[in-house]
Amino acid sequence: MPMHSDIAISVRNLTKNYRIFGHPTDRIKQALTLGRMHFHREFTALQDVSFDIQKGETVGIIGRNGSGKSTLLQLICGILKPSCGSVEVNGRISALLELGAGFNPEFTGRENVYFQGALMGISKDEMDERFDEIASFADIGEFIDQPVRTYSSGMFVRLAFAVSIRVDPEILIVDEALSVGDMEFQAKSFQAMRKMQEDGLSIFLVTHSLPLVRNFCQRAIWLDHGKLIKAGPASEICREYASHTQAAPESIRSQIKSAAEMAVFEPNKTTGISIKQVSLDKQSLYVGDNLSISVSLTFFKEVNASEFGVGIIVYHDDGRLCTLFNTIRDNVIPEVPDDCIKLEIPKISFIPGHYLVSVNVCDYAGVFSFDKLDHCAAFEVMEEFNLNGIPRWEGEIACEHRWTK
Numbered sequence: 321m322p323m324h325s326d327i328a329i330s331v332r333n334l335t336k337n338y339r340i341f342g343h344p345t346d347r348i349k350q351a352l353t354l355g356r357m358h359f360h361r362e363f364t365a366l367q368d369v370s371f372d373i374q375k376g377e378t379v380g381i382i383g384r385n386g387s388g389k390s391t392l393l394q395l396i397c398g399i400l401k402p403s404c405g406s407v408e409v410n411g412r413i414s415a416l417l418e419l420g421a422g423f424n425p426e427f428t429g430r431e432n433v434y435f436q437g438a439l440m441g442i443s444k445d446e447m448d449e450r451f452d453e454i455a456s457f458a459d460i461g462e463f464i465d466q467p468v469r470t471y472s473s474g475m476f477v478r479l480a481f482a483v484s485i486r487v488d489p490e491i492l493i494v495d496e497a498l499s500v501g502d503m504e505f506q507a508k509s510f511q512a513m514r515k516m517q518e519d520g521l522s523i524f525l526v527t528h529s530l531p532l533v534r535n536f537c538q539r540a541i542w543l544d545h546g547k548l549i550k551a552g553p554a555s556e557i558c559r560e561y562a563s564h565t566q567a568a569p570e571s572i573r574s575q576i577k578s579a580a581e582m583a584v585f586e587p588n589k590t591t592g593i594s595i596k597q598v599s600l601d602k603q604s605l606y607v608g609d610n611l612s613i614s615v616s617l618t619f620f621k622e623v624n625a626s627e628f629g630v631g632i633i634v635y636h637d638d639g640r641l642c643t644l645f646n647t648i649r650d651n652v653i654p655e656v657p658d659d660c661i662k663l664e665i666p667k668i669s670f671i672p673g674h675y676l677v678s679v680n681v682c683d684y685a686g687v688f689s690f691d692k693l694d695h696c697a698a699f700e701v702m703e704e705f706n707l708n709g710i711p712r713w714e715g716e717i718a719c720e721h722r723w724t725k
């Protein structure tokens with residue numbers, strides 16, 4: 321049946337098996353017996369996966385390591401052949417896959433730019449017109465005339481992304497690769513992708529960043545052990561995925577002690593903003609007490625206050641999200657260059673228990689992290705008992721209340 325014209329990518333019953341040889345010589349042995357004897361076992365990296373991506377849709381693929389995300393992208397791009405099933409693509413694909421795909425390492429950056437253009441059917445004259453813009457977006461200086469094999473992974477991604485968005489794609493496919501770039505480049509790339517989204521392109525991306533999927537994608541596909549677990553609205557799938565993959569209670573509990581002892585952190589200079597210190601005014605309190613959490617930041621570059629936000633995430637000791645606070649969600653602009661910001665929570669209404677605090681300094685869209693410290697502080701809301709020894713609080717929250725006649 322021909323593909324509907326509204327559909328950009330149609331995947332049907334897609335399966336990919338890899339042959340795993342226990343020893344390198346097993347491959348040769350098998351070849352010598354002309355395949356009559358088998359020295360391999362089959363490994364199914366993708367199993368019976370079906371979905372459609374509409375034109376103009378942005379879809380994120382999530383799943384733990386080894387769940388088959390990259391395999392799926394490579395099948396869609398035609399780099400791998402399916403063992404079973406089919407992929408149909410309706411539109412010109414430009415793909416930024418994991419390092420190595422697309423570029424010839426012996427060619428210079430400049431030569432690779434023209435080579436990619438030619439592969440996409442763009443003439444040399446047209447690429448001449450686009451070249452300066454591509455080079456300036458990549459911003460890798462004189463390396464543009466060096467062979468690509470001499471590039472750092474960051475330089476490689478900068479150039480590969482700059483090209484992939486300037487070769488008139490109708491479908492943009494981005495593997496985890498972008499996370500290799502620095503924060504500034506990630507933000508720039510994200511803005512470029514937003515523009516492409518507005519222009520009606522289909523975007524298909526693999527990422528481990530749930531905020532990126534939640535804030536940027538309309539739909540998400542969750543893979544696990546090569547199977548499609550669920551596809552649907554991005555926020556829904558992210559919520560289910562997060563609750564499924566949350567840390568095991570014991571591992572969380574074991575972090576409480578170390579979190580209480582930890583206070584000052586190694587600076588993370590690469591992204592420009594680093595969390596220096598997280599401190600709580602008390603580690604133990606009762607329902608109804610006030611709590612304040614201070615976060616000190618170090619700036620390694622000049623940052624505009626509207627470009628970042630500070631998030632404080634509170635978890636129960638079994639790993640469940642309790643609540644979160646974020647300057648961006650609250651429309652608060654942190655004062656720069658003041659390096660300290662304080663969150664005050666009056667009359668705490670958390671039920672008794674142990675809590676862990678994570679801190680995240682993110683970009684204005686809440687997508688990328690300049691710095692994130694998971695479970696870096698802890699506190700306890702202590703139990704209270706009535707005159708008969710019955711615990712006062714139970715359930716989800718301990719809200720302020722009054723009994724009247």
Ligand SMILES: Nc1ncnc2c1ncn2[C@@H]1O[C@H](COP(=O)(O)OP(=O)(O)OP(=O)(O)O)[C@@H](O)[C@H]1O
Pocket residue numbers: 338339340363364365383384385386387388389390391392
């Ligand atoms: N060429 C190959 N030969 C054998 N097994 C492979 C090959 N490529 C991938 N695999 C296996 O297939 C499974 C899926 O790999 P894939 O790279 O698609 O996962 P992924 O979800 O992208 O993982 P990650 O998040 O770590 O990048 C993994 O178990 C991997 O070891």
